[in-house]
Amino acid sequence: MKTLVTGASGHLGANLVRRLLQDGEAVRVLLRADSDDSAVEGLEVERVYGDLRDFLATKAAVHGCERVYHCAAKVSTLEGGDRLRREIYDCNVLGTRHVLRAALETGVARVVVTGSLSAVGYDSSRPSDESMPFDPFDRPLPYAASKALVEHECLKAAADGLEVVVAISCAIVGPQDFGPSRMGRTLCDYAKGRLRAYVPGGFEFVAARDIVQGHLLAMSRGRPGQRYIFSTQYMTTDDLMSLFESVTGRPRPRLRLSPPLMSAAAHVSSFFLTRLFPEAEQRFTPGAVRLLRMRRRADCSKARQELGYRPTDLAQAVKEAYGFFAQRGLI
Numbered sequence: 001m002k003t004l005v006t007g008a009s010g011h012l013g014a015n016l017v018r019r020l021l022q023d024g025e026a027v028r029v030l031l032r033a034d035s036d037d038s039a040v041e042g043l044e045v046e047r048v049y050g051d052l053r054d055f056l057a058t059k060a061a062v063h064g065c066e067r068v069y070h071c072a073a074k075v076s077t078l079e080g081g082d083r084l085r086r087e088i089y090d091c092n093v094l095g096t097r098h099v100l101r102a103a104l105e106t107g108v109a110r111v112v113v114t115g116s117l118s119a120v121g122y123d124s125s126r127p128s129d130e131s132m133p134f135d136p137f138d139r140p141l142p143y144a145a146s147k148a149l150v151e152h153e154c155l156k157a158a159a160d161g162l163e164v165v166v167a168i169s170c171a172i173v174g175p176q177d178f179g180p181s182r183m184g185r186t187l188c189d190y191a192k193g194r195l196r197a198y199v200p201g202g203f204e205f206v207a208a209r210d211i212v213q214g215h216l217l218a219m220s221r222g223r224p225g226q227r228y229i230f231s232t233q234y235m236t237t238d239d240l241m242s243l244f245e246s247v248t249g250r251p252r253p254r255l256r257l258s259p260p261l262m263s264a265a266a267h268v269s270s271f272f273l274t275r276l277f278p279e280a281e282q283r284f285t286p287g288a289v290r291l292l293r294m295r296r297r298a299d300c301s302k303a304r305q306e307l308g309y310r311p312t313d314l315a316q317a318v319k320e321a322y323g324f325f326a327q328r329g330l331i
C-alpha cells in the first residue's frame with residue numbers, strides 16, 4: 001500500500017520522503033505542475049500532479065493510499081494584501097479540507113497533518129503546550145490564523161470518523177532545504193558574511209530529523225484527534241549566533257540591533273515592499289521580528305510521554321544544513 005506525501009518539494013517533505021524510502025515504504029508525492037522538483041529528483045517515488053485547491057486533483061492523489069502525510073502549506077510571515085491572504089487561506093484551509101474529505105471518501109487508514117507552533121496558544125510565563133488554545137485576537141499573521149483553521153478542519157474530520165493526528169512543528173533546521181527556507185537563507189547569508197546585524201530574541205527550533213520522527217510517531221502511535229508538539233531546543237538568537245560561529249568559523253555580525261529599532265525598520269520597509277511588490281519575499285518582516293521578540297518556548301512532554309519522542313541535537317542539524325548548502329554551492 002502507498003503512502004502519500006503532500007509538500008514533498010518543501011523542506012519538511014524532502015526530509016520525510018527520504019526517511020520513508022529508507023524505511024522501505026512505497027511513496028507517492030503530490031507536486032504542482034510548476035513545482036521546483038529538485039527535492040525529489042532521482043528518488044524512487046510515484047509522482048502525481050495537482051494543486052490542493054482542486055478537490056478532484058487532490059482526491060486522485062489520495063486515492064489508493066493507505067496513509068497520508070499532509071505537509072504542504074503556503075508558509076509566510078507576511079501580513080500581505082488580499083491576494084496573498086486568499087492564497088494562504090485557500091492552500092492551507094481549503095487544501096486541508098480537500099485532503100481530509102478525500103481521505104474519508106477513499107478509505108485512507110490514517111492521516112498526519114503538519115501543524116505550526118504559531119497556531120498554539122502563547123503565555124509569556126510558561127512554555128506552550130497542546131492544551132493552550134490559539135488566541136484569534138492576539139494579532140495573528142494570516143499564516144498563523146490559517147494553521148489554527150487547519151487544526152479545526154482536522155477536528156471536524158475526526159468527528160466524522162477519520163483517524164487524523166496533528167504533528168506540530170517549530171522552526172525547522174536541517175538539510176534537504178532546497179528552497180531554501182528563511183532559516184536556511186539566514187545560515188547561507190551568515191556563512192557568506194552577508195548577515196550584517198541580528199536582533200536579540202529567541203525561538204523554539206526543531207531539527208529536520210526530529211520533526212520527521214515526530215510525524216512517524218504521530219502516524220504509528222498518535223491518538224486520533226490529538227495534537228502533539230515536536231521541538232528540539234529553545235535558542236536565543238545570541239546562542240544561535242554562537243552556534244553559527246562554531247559551524248562556519250566566521251564571527252557573528254557586530255551589530256546587535258535593539259528589537260524596537262528593528263521592529264520599526266521592518267514596519268517601514270514592509271509597508272513599502274507590500275505596496276510595491278506584494279508577492280515578493282521579505283527578509284525581515286515585522287511578523288518575524290515579533291516572533292523572535294516573543295521568545296516562545298514549547299513543551300513537548302506530551303509527545304515524549306505518549307509517543308516516546310526523543311529529540312536529538314540542534315548543533316548537529318545546523319552542521320547538516322551547512323553541509324547541504326555547501327554541497328549545493330550556495331555557500
Ligand SMILES: NC(=O)c1ccc[n+]([C@@H]2O[C@H](COP(=O)([O-])OP(=O)(O)OC[C@H]3O[C@@H](n4cnc5c(N)ncnc54)[C@H](OP(=O)(O)O)[C@@H]3O)[C@@H](O)[C@H]2O)c1
Nearest residue numbers: 007009010011012035051052072073114116169170171172
Ligand atoms: N519551516 C518551518 O520552520 C515550519 C514551522 C512550523 C510549521 N511548519 C509547517 O510544516 C509544513 C512544511 O513546511 P515547509 O517548511 O516544508 O514548507 P515549504 O518548504 O515552504 O514547502 C511547502 C510545500 O507545500 C506545497 N504547497 C503549497 N501550496 C500548495 C498547493 N496549493 N498545492 C500543492 N502543494 C502546495 C509546496 O509546493 P510548491 O513547491 O509547488 O510550492 C511545497 O512543496 C507546513 O505545513 C508548515 O506550515 C513549517
